[in-house]
Amino acid sequence: MFRRAAVNLLARGIRSRTLSTDLPPAQTADSSFVEAWKKVIPNIDPPKTPLSFMQPRPATPSSIPSKLTLNFVLPYASQLTNKEVDMVIIPAATGHMGVLPGHVATITELKPGVLSVHEGNEVTKYFVSSGFAFIHANSYADIIAVEAVPLDQIDPSLVQKGLTDFAQKLSSASTDLEKAEAQIGVDVHSALNSALTG
DSSP: OHHHHHHHHHHTTGGGOOOGGGSOTTOOSOHHHHHHHHHHOTTSOOOOOHHHHOOOOOOOOSSOOSSEEEEEEOSSOEEEEEEEESEEEEEETTEEEEEOTTOOOEEEEEOSEEEEEEETTEEEEEEEOSEEEEEETTTEEEEEESOEEEGGGOOHHHHHHHHHHHHHHHHHOOSHHHHHHHHHHHHHHHHHHHHHHO
């Protein structure tokens, strides 16, 4: 049934539609929207449409580069900007994921865990609480974390204390909100403990 529907759509010429990322860079506004706006409100400039923010997709290189270009940012700071690295291992929600140059384009959610940045023989490790990773087909990776701390700056005794405190809060929680907050604390401190001992 689905195969027949796909064939019918292709037969009607749907395949000739362009993708939003294939738009020419000179096109900055949706002309039909602008015309309609000018008819209704001629004395006010029209607002920008999503189409005006689109940029063409970067070209996929013909050969795989030797390095992965990494951007690693937090809401309040940039940890790494256009840093060329050999590999990044990210704590994806589906499991740890290694990203090398030429990786397939992917978007994944981060879970609490260790993010490893490999540059030659040097490995820098960060503990990330959550966030997203955007891996692009042109050997670029953007990692956006809510919070990140270099692993060597974490005090193991404070992690153990936090794990104990949140476990006690979880056992004594009376409302759903208290249980949820305590469970998040237990999950993050358990991941921190695993990162430090593993």
